[in-house]
Amino acid sequence: MTTQTAPAAKDLSTPQTGRPPHTTAVSGGTAGADQPAPDRGRTSIADVVVVKVAGIAAREIPGVHDMGGGLSRTIGAVRDRVPGGRANVGRGVKVEVGERQTAVDLDLVVEYGVSVMDVARDVRENVVDAVERITGLEVVEVNIIVNDVHLPDEDDPENTTGSRVE
Template sequence: MNKDSKEILVENTGNGLGTIRISDEVVKIIAGLAATEVSGVVGMSGGIVGGIAEKLGRKNLSTGVKVQVGEKEAAVDLSVIVEYGIQIHDVAVQIQNNVKNAIERMTGLKVVEVNIGIQGVSFSHAEEKE
């Protein structure tokens, strides 16, 4: 097994076909996509290197996402950029719920925590509306 993969045993299937392996990267991508679906989230913050990679045309769907995946549980840390003028607390709670639901629904892992770090505020969306 790859050290970046975590093994999740399929329980109560009765088919005896074996195990399912879900890599940390898959969980990161699910979390990143679920976070960006929330209204008020402009993007994810991956630091200076992530910003350069995105400007060069390489979009990494796990930018700004850190996960710890066990056999049955996962914890997620997200760094996001929000739109100016929104209620940050409300958007953060929506991100937590969306990420938790998406990971649990798609992987069967129990999400024990979703930590949100607001890394910036974007004014470009506010200017476009005016």
């Protein structure tokens, strides 16, 4: 949530909207002491908020092994190993955010043996529910690309236990 309360703060707003870049006004409140408290001011949601909510919601579904394309997963695996580094919950998620609506694109890797259509349906439902509940934006579409299948015998880089020789 982005608010501008300090007059001395650097103004990062865009001239067209008066909002910080990469944010969307969700409620266009008004100013004035005569207004009810919930209507005083404006609420803006940064695009990264929608990305993170959608990424977490998609990963909650059984059958989703990972997210992102091959290169982004490789870079993410390296990043996850760095001490003090955090997992990138937004990997594999792209969003377009408008004034009251958003569209979400997801790149998934599913587990072998699960129904891709069932996983996609469950992911779509969970993402729509989470984004609408948390941000208040209407989700107009969730596009899913399944770009890989994780096989049971594939070793994950983080699960490698050592060398083949002793």
